[in-house]
Amino acid sequence: MRNQPDPVAVGTLLRHVLELLDGDVAAFYEEQGLPEYRPRFSPVVRALVAEGPLSVRDLAEAIGVTHSAASQTAAQMARAGLVTHTPDPLDARRRLVGLTAEARALLPRIEAEWEATTAAMAQLDAELSMPLGELLAEVAQAVGRRPFRERVAAAHRTT
Helix, strand or coil, rough: CCCCCCCCCCHHHHHHHHHHHHHHHHHHHCCCCCCCHHHHHHHHHHHHHHHEEEHHHHHHHHCCHHHHHHHHHHHHHHHCEEEEEEEECHHHHHHEEEECCCHHEEEEHHHHHHHHHHHHHHHHHCCCCCCCHHHHHHHHHHHHHHCHHHHHHEEEEEE
């Protein structure tokens, strides 16, 4: 059995759950002959398939992460030969992230994994008191309404 973090240490627990889920998906990719592919690449690939080449800013917005996170992921994907960065023909200050031919060739295998991951997540959700994605979305909305820093500060003042 794997070590379990203290349930009160929510940040540690969240990282632990993410490591368990992402680690197993990454291991599956490796077993499928895609050792360079990371689970964090999938939202980028899905966005680029749907929208075509995007600026890092637009990519970040499309996948719901910070500009920095999108930039880092795109850089990792470029090193793996999955995306290119090319000048935007409409704005020379921007660079566009686009899928390479190699990434497009891998799409059937990547899409099969997406389907398997979605099915596995549905099975996991069936074991939980509520679907994990719904709970995390609810947490994100609550923290969006009142940042956690404010909550910590208020709790600190009352202790």
